[in-house]
Amino acid sequence: MNVVDLIHSNFFLKKIFPDGLSKFVYVGQFGLDVAGTFSMNIHTRQKPALEIPKWGIHGQSYDVIVIRLLGSGARNISIENWINGDFAFFDFSKEGEDIRINACGADWAFDVTVGSLGFQGCSTYIDGGIDE
16 A cells, blocks of 8 residues: 555645655654654655755755654554664555554564554655665
8 A cells, every 4th residue: 555645644745756655665763652652754765756946856965755754553563673674665554444564674574553644744865875
């Protein structure tokens, strides 16, 4: 399922990723707060469909976009070898009213069930990695 469709207040994300996130992503930050609230940053190397002047030119001024999210209802959290996490295919699926997010690599895994995801903003940076 397209993660952009699962995010509340996704108008801007739908403009820059009209076909959703089709490339590998990276959960660069997952922070827990009280009562099941959390923050999460999704990093993508996918080129946006729209140039954002303040970001500059993709591939020159930046090559990674960070999508900052806040959410609620975090439960059933399983993280293994977080230190080894990397860009991968993350499966965002709807399970009833909940959203399940999971991915794994050769030596790491991430799995969480959440109630909601809300868009907070984007930032960019240069990683210099190969486009996935």
